[in-house]
Amino acid sequence: MxxxxxxxxxxxxxxxNAILDxxxxxxxxxxxxxxxxxxxxxxxxxxxxxxxKPVRPEQGLLALRxxxxxxxxxxxxxxxxxxxxxxxxxxxxxxxGAKGTRADGTWFDTCEYTRAEIExxxxxxxxxxxxxxxxxxxxxKVNVLHTSRLWRDVVTEIGAADYPDVPLxxxxxxxxxxxxxxxxxxxxxxxTENTFGDIxxxxxxxxxxxxxxxxSASLGDEAPGLFEPVHGSAPQIAGQGIANPAGMxxxxxxxxxxxxxxTEDADALERSIDAALAESPTPxxxxxxxxxxxxxxxxxxxxxxxxx
Ligand code: IPM
Ligand code: MN
Numbered sequence: 001m002x003x004x005x006x007x008x009x010x011x012x013x014x015x016x017n018a019i020l021d022x023x024x025x026x027x028x029x030x031x032x033x034x035x036x037x038x039x040x041x042x043x044x045x046x047x048x049x050x051x052x053k054p055v056r057p058e059q060g061l062l063a064l065r066x067x068x069x070x071x072x073x074x075x076x077x078x079x080x081x082x083x084x085x086x087x088x089x090x091x092x093x094x095x096x097g098a099k100g101t102r103a104d105g106t107w108f109d110t111c112e113y114t115r116a117e118i119e120x121x122x123x124x125x126x127x128x129x130x131x132x133x134x135x136x137x138x139x140x141k142v143n144v145l146h147t148s149r150l151w152r153d154v155v156t157e158i159g160a161a162d163y164p165d166v167p168l169x170x171x172x173x174x175x176x177x178x179x180x181x182x183x184x185x186x187x188x189x190x191x192t193e194n195t196f197g198d199i200x201x202x203x204x205x206x207x208x209x210x211x212x213x214x215x216s217a218s219l220g221d222e223a224p225g226l227f228e229p230v231h232g233s234a235p236q237i238a239g240q241g242i243a244n245p246a247g248m249x250x251x252x253x254x255x256x257x258x259x260x261x262x263t264e265d266a267d268a269l270e271r272s273i274d275a276a277l278a279e280s281p282t283p284x285x286x287x288x289x290x291x292x293x294x295x296x297x298x299x300x301x302x303x304x305x306x307x308x
Contacts, residue, residue: 001249001252001295001298001299002041002252004299004302005252005256005265005269005302007255007256007260009041010033012027012029012030012033012034013027013029013030014026014027014030014042014043014045014057014060014064015043015045015046015047015057015058015060015061016045016046016047016049016050016057016233018030018057018060019047019050019055019056019057019060020047023055024055024060025045025055025056025057025058025059025060025061025063026059026060026063026064026067031064031067034064034067034068034224034226035068035224037224038223038224038259038260039223039224039225039226039227039255039258039259039260040064040068040224040225040226040227041227041228041248041251041252041255042061042064042226042227042228042251043228043233043248044228044229044231044232044233044234044248045057045058045060045061045232045233046058046232046233046235047233047235048235062095062096064226065090065091065218065226066091066096068218068220068224068226069091069220069221069222070090070091070218070219070220070225070226071089071090071091071092071117071120071121071124071219071220072087072088072089072090072120072121072124072125072218072219072220073086073087073088073089073090073197073216073217073218073219074086074087074088074128074216074217074218074219074254074258075087075088075197075201075204075205075214075216075230076214076215076216076250077184077201077204077205077207077208077214078208079184079207079208079209081185082184082185082187082207082208083188084180084184084187084188084189084190084204085128085132085188085189085190086190086192086197086200086201086204087121087124087125087128087189087190087191087192087197088192088193088194088196088197088198088200088201089113089117089118089121089192089193089194089197090194090197090218091117091194092112092113092114092117092193092194093111093112093113093147093193093194093195094109094110094111094194094195095194095195096112096194097109097110097111097112098110098112111145111147111193111195112147113147113150113151113193115150115154118150118151118154118155119154119158120221121191122138122154122155122158122159122191123158123162124219125138125189125191126158126159126162126163126166126168126191128189129163129166129188129189130163130165130166132188132189134166134188134189135166135167135168135169135188135189136159136163136166136167136168136169136188136189136190136191137168137169137170137171137176137187137188137189137190137191138151138152138155138168138169138170138171138190138191138192139170139171139172139173139176139190139191139192139196139200140152140170140171140172140173140192140193140196141172141173141174141196142170142172143172147193148193151193152170155168155170155191156168156170173192173196173199173200176190176200177199177200177203180200180203180204180207181203181207184204184207184208190204201214201216201230202230205230205231209285210244210284210285211229211230211231211247212231212243212244212246212247212282212284212285213244213246213247213250213277214229214230214231214247214250215227215228215229215230215246215247215248215249215250215251215252215253215254216228216229216230216251216254217251217254217255217257217258217259219258223259224259225255225258225259227251227252227254227255227258227259228251229247229248229250229251230247231247241290241291241292242282242283242290242291243282243291244282244284244285244291244294245291245294245295246273246277246282246294249269249273249295249298250270250273252269253266253269253270253273254266256269268302268305268306269298269302271301271305272298272299272301272302272305273298273301275297275301276294276297276298276300276301277294279297279301280293280294280297281294282294
């Protein structure tokens with residue numbers, strides 16, 4: 001696909017393969033290559049045989065996000081009548097706070113946020129909401145969590161000071177999960193912290209066609225961005241050639257759009273993916289197309305596209 005799109009690219013070991021090869025999920029050479037690139041297209045991580053082991057593929061993903069400073073994770077969930085965009089904070093909160101085991105045997109993870117971390121993700125979400133003429137809903141757990149009180153204060157302040165034209169409301173994460181399920185068409189831009197965004201983006205993907213379809217862009221203030229599907233490595237169907245490549249291809253469209261500045265080509269690829277999904281659905285969508293069939297259908301649709 002990258003060849004067809006004329007994107008110069010190279011491949012590097014990461015995650016499970018990198019652990020099996022050299023014992024570490026994010027080898028120095030891979031990180032160096034990522035820093036040199038205009039964008040990084042990342043295959044889903046996870047390897048069942050390494051689950052719960054001291055060194056895991058997921059640690060490589062978290063390290064890469066942190067190293068690149070890609071704090072803004074955009075997860076679009078689009079379907080008939082639904083057009084929501086989850087803006088998930090990606091380099092703070094529970095994922096990166098203090099964690100460990102105390103002498104008394106208690107294990108702990110800590111949710112930590114600074115004002116600056118909240119401010120920059122809030123600005124990103126407001127900018128996006130403004131550019132699409134939309135609204136922002138900030139999701140927190142202010143009735144329980146200390147960090148949510150800071151979250152809500154900072155988001156409210158930034159909105160009032162610099163984005164008074166962008167309508168803002170606040171929601172609690174538990175009831176908002178229900179809103180995603182029951183009234184997804186009422187939602188526009190969702191601004192939320194790392195863990196809530198992880199969970200809500202799976203829910204949003206589920207109501208808009210399933211995890212196989214969802215792509216994401218992780219952006220910092222400078223290139224390169226990281227582009228990856230929302231789904232995991234789906235070990236239960238590995239090697240059968242039936243995985244839906246749409247999440248990966250939509251991530252590729254996001255790479256064209258945000259990483260390479262090729263907006264029209266991104267539009268063309270997204271249209272081609274939609275056309276191919278309608279023509280050759282994979283088993284997760286009730287069809288019989290293989291991964292290759294769907295890829296070929298996307299390529300055929302791209303060839304017919306006037307802009308490429
Ligand atoms: C995601 C994934 C990752 C996360 C895992 C693989 C570390 O679930 O991108 O949503 O929790 O962020
Ligand atoms: Mn997730």
